[in-house]
Amino acid sequence: MKIRTPSPDAISHLHALIGEAGPPADGVAPRYLAEPRDRYHGRAATVLRPRDTGEVAAIVGYCQGAGIGVIPYSGGTGLVGGQLVEDGPLPVILSLERMDRIRSVSAEDNAMVVEAGAILADVQAAAAEANRLFPLSLAAEGSARIGGNLATNAGGVQVLRYGTARELCLGIEAVLPDGSVHHGLKLLRKDNTGYDLRHLLIGAEGTLGVITAAALKLFPRPAETLTAMIAVPDPAAAVALLGRLRDRLGDGISGFELIGRLGLRFLAEHFPERRDPLESDPEWRVLMEIGAPPETGLAARAEAALAEAFEAGLATDGVLASSQAQAQAMWAIRETIPEANRLVGAIASHDIAVPIGSIAEFIERGRAAIAAVDPALRINCFGHIGDGNLHYNLFPPEGATKADFVHRREAGTAALHELAVSLGGTYSAEHGIGRAKLADLQRFGDPAKLAAMRAIKQALDPAGVMNPGAVLPAAVPDAPAEAGGAAAG
Amino acid sequence: MKIRTPSPDAISHLHALIGEAGPPADGVAPRYLAEPRDRYHGRAATVLRPRDTGEVAAIVGYCQGAGIGVIPYSGGTGLVGGQLVEDGPLPVILSLERMDRIRSVSAEDNAMVVEAGAILADVQAAAAEANRLFPLSLAAEGSARIGGNLATNAGGVQVLRYGTARELCLGIEAVLPDGSVHHGLKLLRKDNTGYDLRHLLIGAEGTLGVITAAALKLFPRPAETLTAMIAVPDPAAAVALLGRLRDRLGDGISGFELIGRLGLRFLAEHFPERRDPLESDPEWRVLMEIGAPPETGLAARAEAALAEAFEAGLATDGVLASSQAQAQAMWAIRETIPEANRLVGAIASHDIAVPIGSIAEFIERGRAAIAAVDPALRINCFGHIGDGNLHYNLFPPEGATKADFVHRREAGTAALHELAVSLGGTYSAEHGIGRAKLADLQRFGDPAKLAAMRAIKQALDPAGVMNPGAVLPAAVPDAPAEAGGAAAG
Incomplete structure (x- = not known):
């Protein structure tokens, strides 16, 4: 079976499943159809906002039977169009926003249980209230929701020490594509009882089911934290500095971020209040954060370690934050760069x-490859160098507009992706x-893995309703007819 | 299709695939058919020992087509019969022992690549040679092989700090049930490109494919390590002590092991050279290990932390190891308990x-539940309390034999499993x-998860040849005929 646009009857039935008379009169709110970079524009038949896991299961089960596409919708902060369908049959959006409770926090078990719609910053705050740390941290944490963080295996600025979202998750509750509920909210560090569905759903971007709640790992909060901004002669020195530290x-060391000079230029242009603490205006710098238990003489x-690094030529300038406010100001520089990029207009x-x-x-x-595409392009290279992860963004020359250079996107991206894979x-x-x-x-993926992915998708979601067209190409619709008529409605 | 015992022609063909004239004249060596506790006794048509991934792929591909069961065989140290087939059609054993190379070690990338047949202790040693730590550590490390460690997601004594085998693996190379090779040996901390096959195969116990090589995470070696044995008033105090520390x-804190008095009694009986460093002969004690970077005043x-714990009544006696030799002697106590258990004869x-x-x-x-089964039973409770993981073993009363009490096994095990799950x-x-x-x-598993497991197994291994009967019940054979005759041979 292939998916089809739901009929008006099917839409009414879906709203009835969550106790609503029907879809809102003014249609799908625009916020569900946009994304941060404004590159993708979604379409949907309706938005469903269930209140509990049972309602999610009812929606998904109905859609599997009726062949209606379901887009699990979390905070809407994803950058790869995973939450937006631009063509094909209209799907329904299943937003987890009403399921945002912190179900429990246990300092003794170093674990908490939260619903998928909980906002990441609220999850962090609930952990902090119990004197624990939930370390997942990223620029969008004020609006990103934990279900989406898990579905996309989010990274962020503390992966170096604490791992990605995947590694911070002890268990999940999820609605599988057939509408069944997987109850896997265990608080265990060790549980070897069959295939790990948790890890299969994490990172599957909603194509194998909907995560409705998660058990998360907590950590002791570091008693002391030290933040520093250090100028380095070049990226190789940044890597060597990390190894030495x-x-x-x-x-x-929980954070180790590389920042290039162009990022600071963009900040100066659009956020002049973000003052550069380094006077030397280096081409490359790192922002680092180190945590330690009490009384280890961290500072x-x-x-001493930094002094040695200066002597070895791995650092040329630096500032240690002398207050919490100064540390926050340093992090604000790093965290405002993506917004400045948007304002300047990355191609x-x-x-x-x-x-x-x-x-x-x-x-x-990468610099050479981009110069070969167009020597006028500017590069803002920054990111989580401690994880080997860079956001390497291309901009038009100063004074030019994005529109004049956007035709370079495809060649630039192809060159960089090819290089990274090589x-x-x-x-x-x-x-x-x-x-x-x-x-x-499709191009770079291991063929054996791609075949296994298709087989797993077909086995768990035979109708292909879960986030159709994300991760794997969508099946072509059989016929233009609407789904959910007499037979399914 | 259901699996069948291979014909002599099929066996010859399989040996020819790895350049051998045929099976050894003296049949399957007994070591492939036994396991440490002597509870399971395997059977096999032959043992195949491929030299490279291509040979593994050829074997698995042929068996998938011919409907011949394949038992991936690693170090043979598993305790749940995963490597042994007691009934049904005869399988072939696919031993990874000849694929034991350390392919590469990179201190800079904090990663290494090893073949599945590498012995765990050799992996640890290769990491140490590069001044790095591979932290997976367990009693059988001298004979366990890394492929089996990953297939079973092994735990051990350093999970508290470093995680299980799953969390120490960056990528895998594996032969899937259709004989295709998944090339996933990346050294990356972050790679969100589709379903995570690595985590699906890890812990699948060879039922979804054969791991042939792995990329493993390395860590800085702690500059200072402190080992201590601490008497605690009861298990609750041990947990409170860990929280405080x-x-x-x-x-x-990388290790935190609970040891009960009966374990020390068994040691005194069978390993008198393992001297108890505590004079107070406590009912409960913990063995702990803490690592730290240089110059943090660890001792x-x-x-100071232990002195506070004594004052708070969480500890009643204790010895800090004052030398590497003393630390090793403390660990030898913990690591010899499983062997002493075997000699005493756990029921x-x-x-x-x-x-x-x-x-x-x-x-x-648990104590009350076992007393209800039979008040004469003795309990040796020990294990990785920092992970919430206990090995809780039952013994006949002193002077009695295992044979007289083995009929209590089923009821005792049922009571303890029921309690843990509750x-x-x-x-x-x-x-x-x-x-x-x-x-x-089947009894305790989440029904939605079990259904998903069956669907995944069917999708990836339609003939059901990979480790048939492990993890999921084996399909019933269609007919007694032999596989691999004219059609497949």
């Missing part, structure tokens, strides 16, 4: 990763495939 | 986990399902 300071150890954004030992080579060869890396480190990188996955 | 010392911080062994906050309740109620826990924390816990998985 890890040898000296252990794995307490003295870090200063292409990337989310590559390579083994950390190949970062410097990627940056050098270095044993990836063209999607933390954003996922969505609909933006479907062709990349 | 984590608050004071951070997450550098002073640990002593039942368990591998339960509960959320750590429920550990004390499990131990108390506390939100598991009946298999780190050993897996194998064939020993098939009925438990």
Whole structure:
């Protein structure tokens, strides 16, 4: 069976399943059909906002039977079009926003249980209230929801120490494509009882089911934290500096972000209140954060390690934050760069990763590859260098407009993705495939893996209703007829 | 299609695929058919020992077509019969022992690539040679092989800090049930490009394919390590002590093992050279290990934290190891307990986990549940309390023999598994399902998960040849005929 646009009867039936008379008179609110970069524009038959897992199961079960596409919708902050359908039959949007409860927090178990619609910042705050840390942290945390973070295996700025969303999840509750509910909210560190459905659904971007709740790992909050901004001679020195600091300071380094000079230029232009703490205006710098338990002499150890790094030529300038406010100001620089990029108008954004030992080579060869596409293009290279993950974005020359150079996007992106893959890396480190990188996955993906993915998708979602067209190409509709008529309604 | 015993022609063909004239004249060596506790006894048509991934692919592809069961065989140290087929059609054993190379170690990338047949201790040693730590550590590390560690998602004594085998694996190379090769040996911390086949195969116990190589995470080696044995008043105090030490010392605590008095009695009986460093002969004790970067004053911080714990009544006696030799002697006590258990003769062994906050309740109620089965039974309770994971083993009364009490196994095990699950826990924390816990998985498993597991197994292994009868019940054979005759041979 292939999916079809739902009939008016089917839409009414779906709203009735969640106790509503019908769809809102003014149609689908525009916020469900837009995304941060304004590159994709969604379409939908209606938006369903269930209040509990039973309602999610009823919706999904009905849609599986009727052949209606279901788009699980979380915070809407995804950057690869995973939450937006631009063509084909109209789907229904299943928004988890009403399921936003923190179900429980246990400091003793170092775990919490939250519903999928909980906003990431609220999850962090609930953990902090119990004197624990939930370390997932990213620029969109004020509006991103945990279900989407898990469905896309979000990364962010603390992966180096704590791992990606996948590694922070102990268990899930999920509605599978047939409408059955998988109850897997265990708080266990060890549980070897059959195939790990959790890890299959995490990162599947809503194509194998809907995560409705999650058990999350918590950590002790570091008693002391040290933040520093350090100018480095080049990216290779940044990698060497990280290696040296890890040898000296252990794995307490939770953030290690590379920032290029152009990012600071963009900030100066659009956010002049974000003042650069470094006077030397270096071409490359890193922002680092280190946490430690109490009474380990963190500041003295870090200063000694940095002094050695200066002597070894791995650092040329630097500022240690002397207050919480100064640390926040440093992080604000890093976290405002994506917004500044948007205001300047990137013609292409990337989310590559390579083994950390190949970062410097990627940056050098990437610059050459882009110059070959068009020497006028400007590069803003920044990102999570500690994870080997860079956001490597292309801009028109100063004074020119995005519209004049957007035709370079395809060639620029192809060159960078090719380069990353050739270095044993990836063209999607933390954003996922969505609909933006479907062709990349088909091109670069391991054929055996792609065949297994198709087999798994077919086995769990035979009608192909879950987020059709994301991650894997959608099946072609059989016929233009509407779904959910007499037979299914 | 259902699997069948291979014909002599099929066996010859399989050996020819790996350049051999035929099976050895003296049949299948007994070591492939036994397991550490001597509870299961395997059968096989032949043993195939391929030299490379291409040979593994050829074997698996042929068996998929011919309907011949394939048992991936690693170190043979599994405790749940996952590597042994006791009935049904004869399978072939596919041993990875000849594929034991360390392919590469990169200190800069904090990663290494090893073949599946590499012995765990050799993997650890290769990491150490590059001044890095591969933290997976368990009693059988001298003979267990990394492929089996991954297929069963092994745990061990450093999970508290570093995670299970699953969390230590960056990527895999694997032969899927259709004989295709999945090339996924990336060294990346972040790679969101489709369904995570790695995590599906890890923990699938060879039922969804054969892991042939793995990319593994490495860590900085702790500059300082502190080992201590601490007497505690009861298990609740052990859990409270861990919480307090984590608050004071951070997450550098890599091991936290509970040991009950009966374990020490068994050691005194069978390994008198393992001297108890505590004079107070406590009913309960913990063995702990803490690592730290250089110059953090670890010993002073640990002593202060322990002094507070003594004052709070969480500890009653204790010894800090003052040398590497003393630390090793403490660990030898913990690591010899399983062997002492075997010599004494356990009538039942368990591998339960509960959320750590429920550990004390499990131990108390478990004791009552076993007393209700038979008040004469003795309990040796020990294990990885920091992970909520206990090995809770039952013994006949002193002077009695195992044979006289083995009829209590079923009732004792049922009571303990029931109790663990009722506390939100598991009946298999780190050993897996194998064939020993098939009925438990069917009984306690989430129905939606079980249905998804069957669908995935059917989708990836339609002939059901990969480790048939492990994890999921084997299909019933169609007919007694032999496989691999004219059509397939």
